[in-house]
Amino acid sequence: MRIGEIAALVGLTTRAIRHYHHVGLLPEPERRPNGYRTYTVRDAVLLARVRRLTELGLGLDEVRDVLADDAGRELAEVLAELDADLARQQAELGARRRRLAELLAAGPAEGEPVSPGLAALLARAPVTTSPSAAKDREHLTLLDATGAAGEQMYAALAPLVTDPGVLALYERLDELAGAPVDDPRIGPLADALVAAVPAGLLDAVPADGPVAPGFQEALLAEYAPAQAEVVRRVMAAFVEGGRT
Amino acid sequence: MRIGEIAALVGLTTRAIRHYHHVGLLPEPERRPNGYRTYTVRDAVLLARVRRLTELGLGLDEVRDVLADDAGRELAEVLAELDADLARQQAELGARRRRLAELLAAGPAEGEPVSPGLAALLARAPVTTSPSAAKDREHLTLLDATGAAGEQMYAALAPLVTDPGVLALYERLDELAGAPVDDPRIGPLADALVAAVPAGLLDAVPADGPVAPGFQEALLAEYAPAQAEVVRRVMAAFVEGGRT
DNA sequence: CTTGACCTTGACGCAACGGCAGGGTTTCTA
DNA sequence: TAGAAACCCTGCCGTTGCGTCAAGGTCAAG
Numbered sequence: 001m002r003i004g005e006i007a008a009l010v011g012l013t014t015r016a017i018r019h020y021h022h023v024g025l026l027p028e029p030e031r032r033p034n035g036y037r038t039y040t041v042r043d044a045v046l047l048a049r050v051r052r053l054t055e056l057g058l059g060l061d062e063v064r065d066v067l068a069d070d071a072g073r074e075l076a077e078v079l080a081e082l083d084a085d086l087a088r089q090q091a092e093l094g095a096r097r098r099r100l101a102e103l104l105a106a107g108p109a110e111g112e113p114v115s116p117g118l119a120a121l122l123a124r125a126p127v128t129t130s131p132s133a134a135k136d137r138e139h140l141t142l143l144d145a146t147g148a149a150g151e152q153m154y155a156a157l158a159p160l161v162t163d164p165g166v167l168a169l170y171e172r173l174d175e176l177a178g179a180p181v182d183d184p185r186i187g188p189l190a191d192a193l194v195a196a197v198p199a200g201l202l203d204a205v206p207a208d209g210p211v212a213p214g215f216q217e218a219l220l221a222e223y224a225p226a227q228a229e230v231v232r233r234v235m236a237a238f239v240e241g242g243r244t
Numbered sequence: 245m246r247i248g249e250i251a252a253l254v255g256l257t258t259r260a261i262r263h264y265h266h267v268g269l270l271p272e273p274e275r276r277p278n279g280y281r282t283y284t285v286r287d288a289v290l291l292a293r294v295r296r297l298t299e300l301g302l303g304l305d306e307v308r309d310v311l312a313d314d315a316g317r318e319l320a321e322v323l324a325e326l327d328a329d330l331a332r333q334q335a336e337l338g339a340r341r342r343r344l345a346e347l348l349a350a351g352p353a354e355g356e357p358v359s360p361g362l363a364a365l366l367a368r369a370p371v372t373t374s375p376s377a378a379k380d381r382e383h384l385t386l387l388d389a390t391g392a393a394g395e396q397m398y399a400a401l402a403p404l405v406t407d408p409g410v411l412a413l414y415e416r417l418d419e420l421a422g423a424p425v426d427d428p429r430i431g432p433l434a435d436a437l438v439a440a441v442p443a444g445l446l447d448a449v450p451a452d453g454p455v456a457p458g459f460q461e462a463l464l465a466e467y468a469p470a471q472a473e474v475v476r477r478v479m480a481a482f483v484e485g486g487r488t
Numbered sequence: 489c490t491t492g493a494c495c496t497t498g499a500c501g502c503a504a505c506g507g508c509a510g511g512g513t514t515t516c517t518a
Numbered sequence: 519t520a521g522a523a524a525c526c527c528t529g530c531c532g533t534t535g536c537g538t539c540a541a542g543g544t545c546a547a548g
Contacts, residue, residue, distance in 0.1 A: 001456065001458035001459055001461070001462045002458055002494075002495075003494095003495075004493090004494065004495080005456040005457075005458045005459060008456065009390060009455075009456060009459060010386075010389065010390060011390060011391070013536080013537085014495090015535095015536065015537065015538085016535080016536060016537095018496095018497095018536095019535070019536055023535090034495080034496090034543080034544055034545085035495075035496060035497095035543080035544085036494090036495055036496080036544085037495085037496095038462075039462065040462050040465065040466065041382070041383065041386070041459075041462050041463055041465075041466050042382070042466070044386055044462075045382050045383075045385060045386050045389075048385070048386055048389030048390065049356065049357070049389070051389065052357050052389055053357065054535090055340075056340055056343065056344060056347075056357070057340050059534075059535090060534080060535070075357070076348065079344055079347065079348060080348070082344065083341060083344050083345075083348075086337050086340060086341050086344070087341065089337055090334060090337045090338065090341070093330050093333055093334045093337070094334065096299075096300055096301050096330055097327060097330050097331070097334070099300065100300060100323055100326065100327050100330070101327075103300075103323065104320065104323060104324070104327075112293065113293070113296050113297065113300070113319070138285070138286070138289050139285065139289075141289060141292070142254075142285070142288055142289050142292050145254065145289075145292030145293070145295065145296055146253060146254060146255060146292065147255070211253075212245065212249040212252065212253060213249075214245035214246055214249045215245055215249060215253060215285075217245070218245045218282075218283065218284050218285050218288075219285055221284065221285075222284065222285050222286070246525075246526075247525095247526075248524090248525065248526080257505085257506085258525095258526085259505065259506065259507085260504080260505065260506095262505095262527095262528095263504065263505055267504090278512080278513060278514090278526080278527090279512085279513090279526075279527060279528095280513085280525090280526055280527080281526085281527095298504090303503075303504090304503080304504070
């Protein structure tokens, strides 16, 4: 048989068969004077075996092992291992689909895939055009994504979200956008912000050591000078009280 | 932030982030004078988004699409498509695992993964050292693998397997190993073989045209000259009666 | 003699990075 | 203050299982 014939017979492509030769899965067969490979029935049997094993999901080197020592014991061993692997993959897929369903159910219009806890929180937040509020939400989604945020943290934040006083605080922060760093409004605003944070929040944030040093710098760089000063003071207050 | 810091923050490797820059998923950030990349909080938010989307199973170009037009509509669309894909993969895995279980249940000692129908047939076959019988079994597994064999074919073969007369035929074929092509035993043996094939078998073999020309040649090459002559005659008889 | 259907080798492409080489920078420590 | 650890940089090869040209040789039929 020529390569095309055997390929059609066992249901493989000629390219696949040549590939098997190339990687040593199957030895190169005899050649006819013109260079064509000639295959025997035994080759077909071997290739059929290869095909079934690969269709089961074995890698080519595993197939090679199975073909090599045809004790039959190796086969069962590899197959059992394979089944465990497939089961794991299946479970993984299931987990992904669950999270997917969760996302589709929670935020039907959000352009951001967030955890259900945060989604519930944001859904209850009032609409606002405050840039500071937007920034805060971004930071929250970041925390959410890093896994640093938990359900208890969102529970602690829940009262803040519906508090109209918080909106006023955001607006006061917005107003400092173009202000100098010695603006007299900085001190009172920082105090008010510290006071507004509920007691439970500090415990809810996992205190896994100080955040990377560069992160705080990057965080402050997001704000105008006067605003950054406020943020700096608020953070300082919390570091005193027991970590970030 | 430097690249290592942001990588730790969002749970990626520095290598992955540089890869994202390389493929244009994320623009290259500002550099410090020493060449180090400096990341902002916004970058972290973006990367966190990328991480969650890739963890769901999206490819990088799909992620790029979702990030590009953040309408939120595209997201739902892609996610639905993804879910369908995942479901398909899950079903595929399930099918593979079923076949695996089937194999493990059927042939606990066979070094060959065959269909349950053939496995049952071979299990009932008597032990023999006849080379011809072994060859026949190989050819059967080949048919089995190509999918050309069906349950009805195995049903038609069932009586042959338990028939002790068949063993005698195999032995007569074995005896022709070193015989010349004009051996007088050839004719009678061919007739006996043709007679031994049950009526149902011909209908059970899917007559999808003549087999590849090279295949018959390869098949005959497996046998000694006198044996090949027998096989040739048997095949000829069946071709007359209605295809191979 | 020309198609058209085969066959040959060789090399690149893919998905999403991992790992290493070879070299510079920063920072901590003795 | 030197040395080492811990970062950072670019660039290139390796992974898996083939698909897909590219550029050509071979063979049967019209």
